[in-house]
Amino acid sequence: MSEVKIENGRLTVFVPKELDDHNAKEIKEQVDKVLDSEWIRTIIFDFRNTAFMDSSGIGMILGRYKKINYSGGKVEAVHMNDRIRRMLILSGLYQVVRLEKKGE
Amino acid sequence: MKEKEQKIAGAAKEERQNHMKLEFDSRSENEGFARVAVAAFMTQLNPTIEEVADVKTAVSEAVTNSIIHGYEGRVEKIIIRCSIKGDELEITVEDRGVGIPDVKAAMEPLYTSKPELERSGMGFAFMEAFMDTLRVESTPGVGTAVHMIKKIGTGQWGD
Numbered sequence: 001m002s003e004v005k006i007e008n009g010r011l012t013v014f015v016p017k018e019l020d021d022h023n024a025k026e027i028k029e030q031v032d033k034v035l036d037s038e039w040i041r042t043i044i045f046d047f048r049n050t051a052f053m054d055s056s057g058i059g060m061i062l063g064r065y066k067k068i069n070y071s072g073g074k075v076e077a078v079h080m081n082d083r084i085r086r087m088l089i090l091s092g093l094y095q096v097v098r099l100e101k102k103g104e
Numbered sequence: 105m106k107e108k109e110q111k112i113a114g115a116a117k118e119e120r121q122n123h124m125k126l127e128f129d130s131r132s133e134n135e136g137f138a139r140v141a142v143a144a145f146m147t148q149l150n151p152t153i154e155e156v157a158d159v160k161t162a163v164s165e166a167v168t169n170s171i172i173h174g175y176e177g178r179v180e181k182i183i184i185r186c187s188i189k190g191d192e193l194e195i196t197v198e199d200r201g202v203g204i205p206d207v208k209a210a211m212e213p214l215y216t217s218k219p220e221l222e223r224s225g226m227g228f229a230f231m232e233a234f235m236d237t238l239r240v241e242s243t244p245g246v247g248t249a250v251h252m253i254k255k256i257g258t259g260q261w262g263d
Contacts, residue, residue, distance in 0.1 A: 018136060020135050020168065021132050021135060021164075021171070021172065022132035022135055028222070052139075052157070052160060052161075052164075054168065054230065055168075055223070055227045055229075055230055056168060056224075058226050059222040059223045059224035060222060083157055087226075090229070091213075091226045
């Protein structure tokens with residue numbers, strides 16, 4: 001289970017150390033449960049603890065974006081390392097997910 | 105005779121060689137094991153942290169493809185072969201799964217045959233971005249082999 005925080009309609013998900021296909025499924029279920037039961041306007045994926053991510057992470061974030069976008073909600077990504085930032089850009093995800101600027 | 109000995113010694117000195125083969129079940133919990141095992145094997149090339157991360161990502165993508173697409177969730181065997189030749193690391197990830205009918209289409213960024221599973225379609229694109237060479241051989245009904253090569257010690261991003 002990943003640590004999450006809910007505050008004023010904002011759901012912060014503290015992404016684990018490694019985000020691959022195996023734990024992307026767990027985060028997906030956990031986040032969707034919150035989205036189904038709470039009033040959430042923004043999902044924030046916080047990568048402060050994350051050293052590794054592969055394309056499964058991209059798919060998981062995109063899936064959550066599609067879900068919350070139906071109700072006009074937004075998705076943000078914060079505290080990612082250079083490599084994860086590069087993957088979010090390469091995949092085109094930056095077009096729908098707000099990326100925290102470096103040093104923000 | 106003496107000349108021959110010198111030749112052999114010279115060849116050994118200029119070309120580092122090593123090989124390993126890994127076989128494991130196509131379970132998602134083995135994705136982490138597979139990429140860490142390859143990362144450990146490549147340390148003898150003195151890679152940078154970036155190079156290790158590039159290889160770990162590429163291995164993770166290939167293994168995840170075998171689990172999700174090759175075997176479609178069935179538990180069978182995935183084989184990883186790694187060779188070191190000089191300063192090059194060569195990796196082959198192989199499954200005996202369903203195969204890919206159209207490799208060219210599958211390698212297009214954002215292509216996915218399983219959108220319902222929230223796959224991003226970026227697996228091959230990341231393998232291509234983070235490794236120097238990517239070659240995919242696949243036969244429907246027989247299986248898929250993904251060959252990747254990366255020169256270690258160049259200190260650059262994989263592109």
